[in-house]
Amino acid sequence: MTVVAKVWIDEDCITCDACQDICPEVFEVNDESSQILAAVRVDGKFDRNVGGSPLSGTLGADLGDIILEAAEACPVEVIKFELVTEGGEETVVAAEAPVEATTESIAAVPAAGASEALTAVLGGDRALNILFGSQTGNAAGLAEKTAKMAANYGLEAKVVDMEGLDPVKLASMKRVMIITSTWGEGEMPDNADAMWTSINANGPALANTHFTICAIGDSSYDEFCKAGHDWNGKLASLGGHEAFPIKECDVDFEPPWQEWVVEALPLLACVDDSGTLQVELLEEMKAYGSDDDDDIVEGDFAPGILAQEDINITLEIFRYCPEASESGWDTLACAVPGHATVQDLLITMQREVDGSLAFRRGSSAGTPTTGVRVNGRVVLADLAMVGDLAQEGGRVRIEPLPGHPVVRDLIVDTGRFESHRSRAEPWMRTDPREGQTLPSGAAMGTVDSAVATALHQAGDVLSFQLIQAMSDTLAHDTHYEGPGVHFQQWLRILDPRTGESQRRSMLNSLQEKDGVWSETDHASLIRQGEDGRLAARSLNEARSALLNQSRYSGKSGRLVKWYGRSVKWTGNVNETTLYRQVLGPLGLVSNVFSGVSARMALAFTRNGSPPLRGLQGLLFPPSGVGRIPKMFNSKVDEYHEVVSLFNEIDQRF
Numbered sequence: 020m021t022v023v024a025k026v027w028i029d030e031d032c033i034t035c036d037a038c039q040d041i042c043p044e045v046f047e048v049n050d051e052s053s054q055i056l057a058a059v060r061v062d063g064k065f066d067r068n069v070g071g072s073p074l075s076g077t078l079g080a081d082l083g084d085i086i087l088e089a090a091e092a093c094p095v096e097v098i099k100f101e102l103v104t105e106g107g108e109e110t111v112v113a114a115e116a117p118v119e120a121t122t123e124s125i126a127a128v129p130a131a132g133a134s135e136a137l138t139a140v141l142g143g144d145r146a147l148n149i150l151f152g153s154q155t156g157n158a159a160g161l162a163e164k165t166a167k168m169a170a171n172y173g174l175e176a177k178v179v180d181m182e183g184l185d186p187v188k189l190a191s192m193k194r195v196m197i198i199t200s201t202w203g204e205g206e207m208p209d210n211a212d213a214m215w216t217s218i219n220a221n222g223p224a225l226a227n228t229h230f231t232i233c234a235i236g237d238s239s240y241d242e243f244c245k246a247g248h249d250w251n252g253k254l255a256s257l258g259g260h261e262a263f264p265i266k267e268c269d270v271d272f273e274p275p276w277q278e279w280v281v282e283a284l285p286l287l288a289c290v291d292d293s294g295t296l297q298v299e300l301l302e303e304m305k306a307y308g309s310d311d312d313d314d315i316v317e318g319d320f321a322p323g324i325l326a327q328e329d330i331n332i333t334l335e336i337f338r339y340c341p342e343a344s345e346s347g348w349d350t351l352a353c354a355v356p357g358h359a360t361v362q363d364l365l366i367t368m369q370r371e372v373d374g375s376l377a378f379r380r381g382s383s384a385g386t387p388t389t390g391v392r393v394n395g396r397v398v399l400a401d402l403a404m405v406g407d408l409a410q411e412g413g414r415v416r417i418e419p420l421p422g423h424p425v426v427r428d429l430i431v432d433t434g435r436f437e438s439h440r441s442r443a444e445p446w447m448r449t450d451p452r453e454g455q456t457l458p459s460g461a462a463m464g465t466v467d468s469a470v471a472t473a474l475h476q477a478g479d480v481l482s483f484q485l486i487q488a489m490s491d492t493l494a495h496d497t498h499y500e501g502p503g504v505h506f507q508q509w510l511r512i513l514d515p516r517t518g519e520s521q522r523r524s525m526l527n528s529l530q531e532k533d534g535v536w537s538e539t540d541h542a543s544l545i546r547q548g549e550d551g552r553l554a555a556r557s558l559n560e561a562r563s564a565l566l567n568q569s570r571y572s573g574k575s576g577r578l579v580k581w582y583g584r585s586v587k588w589t590g591n592v593n594e595t596t597l598y599r600q601v602l603g604p605l606g607l608v609s610n611v612f613s614g615v616s617a618r619m620a621l622a623f624t625r626n627g628s629p630p631l632r633g634l635q636g637l638l639f640p641p642s643g644v645g646r647i648p649k650m651f652n653s654k655v656d657e658y659h660e661v662v663s664l665f666n667e668i669d670q671r672f
Contacts, residue, residue, distance in 0.1 A: 021083035022102065023074060026090075028053050028067040029097040038098060041089040044082055050468045053098070071101075095163065137303050143292025147174040148192045152181050152199030152211030152246060158235055161198050161276050168280060171308040172288035182210035186218035193294045194287040195230040195259075197250050198276075205242025207249075218253060225259035227294035231283040232265040235272050239434040243267065262286045262296060270433070271379045271388045284308070327357030327406050334364060335416040336376070339425050346425075349373065357406030361393055361417065365400065365429070377428040387482035390420040391429055397421070397488050397547050399481055400429075420484070422493035422501070436487050439500040443528060445507035450518040466515055477557060478510045480550040489551050491543040499537040502544060505529060506554045509561040530565050530573075 026045065032053050038046040039053065047054050047065075055068040059082075062072040073079075083102075090098035133141070147169050151162040159180075166176035174194070181199075189195065202208050207215045232254075234247020244267045251265045263286050266279035285304040289297045331354045339346040351372065355364060362381060369376045381389035381401030389400040393408050394416050409415045423431035466474070480486060487493065487503025508525045511517055529535045541555035569576050 021080075021087060023079040023083045023086045024101040025068070025071050025073050026055060026086055026098065026100040027069055027071060028055065029069075029099055031095055032067075032097050033095055035094060037092045037094065038089040041092055042082060042085045045078075045086060046089060096166075133307065134300075134303060136297065137300055137307065140289065140291045140297060140300060140304075141173045141307075144193065145173055145175045145288075146192070147176045147194045147196065147287060148179050149176055149196045149198065150179045150181055150184070152197070152208040152250075154200055154202045154208040154210075157272060158198045158200045158208070161233065161235075161272070162196075165196060165198065165280050165284070169284055169288075172284055172304060173307075174284070174288055180210055181208075181214045184214050186214055186221075187223050189218075189225055189228060189254075190223040192228055194262075194290050195228055195254075196233070196283065196287065197230065197247070197254075198233045198235070199246050199250060200235040201237075201240075201242065201244055201246040204240065205245035207246050211246070215249070215253075218257075222253065222257045225254060225257045228254070228259040229262040229287060229290050229294070229296055230254050230259050231261065231263040231279075231287065233268065233276055233279050233283075234265055235268045235276075237437060238269050239432075239437055260296065262290070271381075271386075273382045273386065274380060327404075329354045330357050330406065330409065330411045330413075332405065332409050332412070333414045334368070335414060336365075336368065336429070337418045338376075338428050339419075341427055349376075355405055357404065359405050361391065361398065361400040361403050361405065361408070361415075362389060364405065364415070365417070377426075377430050379430055385481050387484050388433075390482060390485050390488060392418040392421055392488070397485050397551075399485065402481070420488045422488045422490055433484060435497065436484060436501065436503060439504045440507065443500060443504050443508050443525070444521075445504070445511045445525070447511065447514065447516060448518050448521040449516050450520070470515060474510065474514055477513060477553075478506070480506075480553060483507055485547075485550065486544070486554045489544045489547045489554070490538060492538045496533075496537060498533045500533050502538065502541070502554055502558060505535050505561065506557055509557050512561075512564075526565065526568060529561055530569070535561055535565070 030052075032051075034048050034050065034052060036048050039048045045056060045059050047056055052067055054065055055072075057063050057065040059074055059078050060068060060072045061075050062070070064072065074082075086100060090096075090100060147166075149162045149165050149169075151158045153159040153162075159178075162178045166178050169176035199211060200208050206212075232247045232251045234244035234251075236242075236244035236247070244265075247265055247267070251261070255261055263279070263283040266275055266283075268275040268279075285301060285308055286296070286298075288304050288308070289300045291297055331352070334349075334351045334353055336349045336351075337346070338349055349368075349372075351368070355367075362378075365376065365378045366380075369378075378391070378400065379386075379388045381399065385399050385402040387399070389402075390397060391400050392398075393403065394414070396403075396408065397420065398408070405415060417429065419425045419429050420431045423433055423435065426432050483503040483506060485503075486506055487501045490499075490502050492499055493501050508529060512522050512525050535558055538558075541551075541558055544551035544555040544558075566576050
């Protein structure tokens with residue numbers, strides 16, 4: 020029988036509710052962390068119980084198994100506990116997590132038939148420190164996955180945030196893995212900047228340290244993976260031993276990371292208690308680590324797949340060969356499970372039909388780089404299920420993500436998006452203020468929980484790259500920055516921690532020629548589902564803020580102002596008045612020569628079709644649907660409501 024003596028919560032809890040869902044008798048989650056209830060503790064307090072108060076009465080025995088289940092379900096493994104053995108002694112257990120320095124590590128149990136040399140290595144110090152430098156969370160996520168895989172090799176992995184870490188501690192670490200992104204033009208991520216400065220000023224000798232680096236970057240930048248290469252060179256210069264060569268990862272970082280981790284982990288696992296790499300044990304260590312076929316990377320908390328019946332579809336996949344500059348379609352009739360993802364279809368097509376098919380793979384958890392267009396909808400290939408996109412006997416038409424140049428087949432070049440985003444600079448720059456600061460000295464700022472929740476909800480979309488691709492304008496205007504970029508800018512403007520100078524700069528950027536006014540409307544976003552609707556609402560809020568800030572000056576402001584005044588004064592939708600007031604006399608004269616006036620008068624179509632086609636639309640509807648309306652006067656319904664509305668906001672004009 021499992022008897023828990025004590026249970027407590029380490030730092031870095033992400034308040035995911037997993038522990039409370041499983042064992043509400045012991046755990047309660049608030050805005051900051053999971054807590055241990057007062058009713059189950061000897062001291063009667065309500066906190067994380069870092070002081071180690073024992074469980075009261077027989078609760079440790081009654082709820083022992085459930086507490087262990089809750090600890091195993093914790094995605095960041097911060098629930099720690101002590102077990103009471105049959106002899107009454109207490110043993111500290113950390114639910115597949117590294118044991119704290121104050122407790123004695125539990126040696127890994129070698130597999131049956133292991134050699135004496137492997138048994139000796141597995142019986143010593145098995146600590147592995149996985150350091151991450153992360154700006155957007157990608158490196159931190161890979162560090163957590165790496166730590167789960169490390170258990171296969173008898174390693175006790177500890178994920179370490181570089182922020183606040185003293186480089187002197189590296190000297191006592193026998194095994195080190197660094198996973199870091201590169202920020203800006205070859206710069207360290209914010210959380211790694213202070214440690215990098217410190218280790219360059221006074222780096223320790225690393226004669227007993229074996230290390231390997233996984234560098235995440237973007238090959239569209241000149242300084243590709245520079246932060247990772249800087250760490251690799253620095254640790255080597257301090258005497259560290261490179262156990263496995265540095266691995267470079269582009270924006271589609273999952274596949275190269277997987278290649279790196281399956282080779283680097285068994286090598287570091289061969290480092291013995293004295294800090295010596297026993298290379299001759301590598302193959303045996305790999306065999307030892309491969310005994311467990313469970314999907315440790317995703318964790319036991321990953322949701323199960325709900326199986327759906329097979330459906331018959333016609334699969335159409337866009338193909339493009341850059342060498343021959345030729346494009347076309349591959350068509351295949353097949354039956355697939357309704358729960359299969361678009362990525363599953365592409366992988367099957369690549370393996371069984373055409374190995375040359377090119378597409379970006381993801382982790383099946385919604386990877387931003389896997390975006391494609393399926394039956395007109397912009398989706399993530401590793402997340403979207405076939406059953407949600409097609410019906411029995413239907414068609415599944417897969418195309419590259421719109422608005423981006425196609426590299427090959429379904430792979431697009433997102434360099435233009437990254438270039439616009441880099442110019443827009445939607446990352447936080449705060450004003451000097453009192454309170455918390457980053458290690459670099461920059462003000463960090465704080466927000467209350469209600470504001471933080473509102474900010475999260477305002478930007479809770481799968482991928483800003485997908486939002487970018489939802490635009491109808493982007494494919495026709497290479498200078499237009501795009502809704503994905505503008506959405507990020509608006510979210511930063513809403514953040515109260517943003518400095519006033521940065522807020523003004525981004526508002527001015529949104530107002531510029533290639534800003535939010537470049538898109539006629541956001542209907543193209545709205546028809547793409549909830550993420551598109553969320554982005555459209557935010558971008559319309561941005562437009563409203565810009566109109567109020569400029570007091571309805573400029574072309575866009577004058578259009579709104581005179582439309583409103585025209586309706587209010589006349590009770591009619593009066594295009595003649597609107598046209599004259601917005602363009603002014605000089606604009607009217609110039610448009611006579613450019614042909615715009617004639618097009619509006621004769622109702623030619625927006626898409627530039629021949630004049631005869633436009634004239635046909637006047638006689639044979641619906642062929643004229645979508646044409647530019649003629650100048651006319653039309654009565655406004657509920658005119659009194661319109662007048663009341665504009666009386667309320669007329670002071671803005």
